Amino acid sequence: MKGSECRLIEYMEGSKKRFIIPVYQRNYDWKTENCKQLYDDLIKVIKNKRRSHFFGSLVSVYEPSGRNTEFLVIDGQQRLTTVSLLFLAMYNLIDAGAIVSNDSSLGKQIYEDFLVDKYQPEETRIKLKPVKNDQKAFGKLFSSVDEHIRESNLTTNYNYFYERIQKQEITIDELFDAICSLEIINITLNNEDNPQLIFESLNSTGLDLSEGDKIRNFILMGLPSKEQDEYYDKYWNRIEECTKYDVSSFVRDYLSVKQMAIPSQKKIYISFKEYVEQQSIEVEELLKELLAYAKRYEILLCGGTKNKVLDSCIYRLNRLETTVTRPFFLEVLRLYDEEKLDMSQVADTFLITENYLFRRTICDLPTNALNKIFLLLHREIIRYEGNDVDYVEKFKYALLSKKEKARFPDDEEFSVRFTDRQVYQMNSKNKIYILERLENFSTAEDKDVYGHCDDGIYSIEHIMPQHLTPAWVKSLGDDYEQIHETWLHRIANLTLTAYNSKYSNSTFEEKKSMKNGFEDSGIRMNTYIAKKDKWTLAELEERNQYLMGRALEIWAAPMTAFKPVEKQLDSYTLDDDTSLSGRQIARFSYKNTEQPVSSWVEMFQKVLQILYAEDKNVIIKLAASTEDNVALHFSMKESDFTKSVEIGDGIFVWTNTSTQSKLSVLSRVFKLYDTDPSDLVFYLRDENESVENEAGTRYEIRRKYWAYALEAIKEAHGEGGSFCNVNPSKENWINGFFGVSGFNISCIANFDCAKVDLYLGKAKKEENKKAFDMLMSHKDDIEKALGASLVWSRGDDIKSSKISYQLNGVSIENETDWLQMARFHAEWSKKFYDVIVPYLG
8 A cells, every 4th residue: 555645636637547436436426515615625725825725535446457547446536526527617618718718728738637538539538437327427518518417416516616617706727726736645555455444444534425335335345346346236236226325224224124223323334344244244145135125125115016005005104204114014025025925914014004103193102112113023923933924913913912102002092082183283294194094095096195285286174264253153152262272173173175275264154065165076085074064063073973983994903813822021121111110020131132030130230241341431430430329329349338239340239229220220321321221121020920929029028018007008098998998919009099980099118218199090191181280280289288399290101190299218128117108108198188189079
C-alpha cells in the first residue's frame, strides 16, 4: 500500500487513465445539498484566497490494462464522480458559449485531460465508469439534453452545477483554480493488501455508507474481479431489486430470523459480519440464501402471489406500516417454498395477523411489545411439538394464549372499543383502513378506496356535521349537545363520500336526496344510510349495533382446538408493566440464550454476570459510587450487605430485596448498558406447582402472616364486612369485596413494605378509567379525610387502575414486623372502605 498527499487533478489527469467503480460499490447517491456544500467550499477557496482545501482520501487498486491505466476505486467514488459532473457541466457551458473563459483552451483541457480519451471510440472514451445504471446516465450527459436520464441522481446533480455555474458567483477560471486546490490522500493498494480491512478503517469525509452498502462490500470486495461481476449480476443486483434497494432493512429482518435477535439500526453491518464469520458460510451459498429470502421479502413489499386475498392483505398491512411482522412472515413464506404450507394457509396466517394487529390498535394496546412477539412467534410455534405440523392451528393458539399487553382482544373488548372509539381522531392510515374494510369486505368487486382517498376524490364525511345548524339541533332534540359530543367522531357517524364539500352542514334529508347524495352514491356503505328517513340518536345507535356485528365479522378472532401436550410456561419481559411478586421463575432467556434457574436471586446474579462480561466498566462504576439509588445495590465489600451474591472480581450485589426491586435494578442497569429490556424474558412456573407447599418457602411465610393478620383485619371491618369470607392465602395479597363487581380493596405484604390498594379491575378498561377519574376529581377531599397523601395510578397503558397507601421499613420475612403490618392493613383497609368506597355508590 502506498499513500501520499496530492492534488485531485493530478490523480485524475491523463487521457489513458480509467477510473472503474467496482460492482460491489453503492450507486451514486450524493444529494443536491452535498453538491451545494462542495460548491460553497470552492467559492470560499477563492474568496478567502486559500492555497488548498482537503477533500478526503481516495483509495484505489492499481490494475494495469494494456495501453490504459485502470484504478478500481475502493473509497472516494462519490467525490470523484461529483467532481467529474462538475467538470462536465463546466465543459458543456464553455462549449455552448454560455460561459466564456479567459483561457481559450480551458474547455478542451477539461474535456481531454479529465473526462475522455479522445483517441478511443465513442463507446469507450469516457474515463469514469460508474456502476451499471449510473454508467448509462453518466454517458448520456455527454449527449444532447433530450437524451439525459432525468430520474438519475447524476443528472440532478449535473443540472445543479450547470445552473449554478451560470450565476457566476466566481468566474469559470476561478472555479477551475479552486478545483485545482483540492487536495486528497491518494492511497494505492497492491495485490498483498486487504481492501476490506482498509476500507473499514477509513474515516471518509464523504456521505456515509448505508449498512447495506457495507454488507455488499463485505461480501464482494475480497473476491477476484471476475467473480465480483458474476455474483453481482447473478445475486446481488437481484437482491437489491427485490428489496427495492433498501438492503439494510431487509438484512435486519433476515438477521432477526437467523439469530432470534433484532440488530440495532446502526449495527446491521457489524451484526451481519459477525453472523457470517461465526457460521463460516461460503460466499455463493450465503448469496443464494439471501436471494431466497429477498424474493420472499419482495412478496411482503409488493404481493404478487396471484392469490387475491393474500395480495390484498399484504397491501393493507403495508398501508398500516406493520413492518414488525416481517421476520415472522419471512418464515411463513419459507414454509410455503418448502411445500409445508399451501397458499390458502399462508393467506389465513396473514389475515389472522392483520386482525390481531387491528384489534390491538382499536383497544389501545401498546405497540412496543410487537417486535418481540413476532420475532419469537415462529420459534414458539415450533416448540409446542418440536415440528411444523398443523402450523396454522399452533399459530392461532400462540396468539390466543398471549396475555396482558400482548393479548388478542376478545370479541367483547374489541366490539365495544370499536364502536365507542373516536375513529375520526385516529391517524389517517387507520381511519381510511377502517372505512376501506367496511366498504370492500366480502364483496366481489373492490373499490379503490385507498387510491381515491390519496387522490382526494374520496373524503371522510360526518353524517351529523361537525357544526350543528339550527335544523340539526331541532332534529336531534333536547339532548343535541350530548348526542353531538358523544357520537360526532364515532364510526357510527362516519362514511365516505366523493362530494364532501357539497354536503357541508346540509340537513340529513338534503344530504340524502341531493344530486350525488346518499341515495345517488356509488359507495356501498351509503346504501344503508340512504334507507333512513332521519339521522338522530336512534339511527346512530342502530348503525352502531350494525357496525359492531360487521366488525366482528371482518376482524374475526380465530378459533382452534389445538392444545399443546406440555403446559406452556407464562412468559414476561423486563419491559412488561406486570408485578411478578409471588411468582416462581423456571428459566430466563437473554439475547436468544436460555438458562434454567431455581430462584429470582439466581436469575439476578446470572444476568448481571452476563452484562459484566460484556462491559465491566459500567458495574464497576456502580459499585464504586454512592450517588445513585441503583448504585447502593452494588458494592466491592461483601460485608456491606446482609445478603448478597458475587458478580465477579469481588463485586457484590444486594439480594435481600423483593422481586420487583431486583427487576427495577435490572431495568436501570439495562439503560446504562443501552440494552433493550425486552431482550430479557422470564419463564414462570405454574402457580399451582407443589413448590408452594414446601416448608420454608415464601408461600408458607405468607400463609402464616395472613392467618395472623386476618384476625385484626376482620375485627376492624366487623361481622359481615369486606373480608368476612377471606382465608389465609399463599399469595402476597388478599382481597376484600364491597359489592361493586371488579373493584376490591387489596391488602399486600411484601418483603420490603406493606400496602393497601383500592383496585379498579373491571373487564372494560374505560369503566376503570371512568371510576378512577371520578375519584380523582375528589382527591383533595379524600386525602383530607384520610389525613395522608395517596399514590394515584391511572394506568393509561393497562386495563386496571389503583389508588394506594404504603408502609415502608417492614418485611413479611421479619415476624417482629407482623404486628405493625397487621395493624396497618386493618386500619387502612377500613379507612379506604369508609372514605373512598362511598364515592363508588
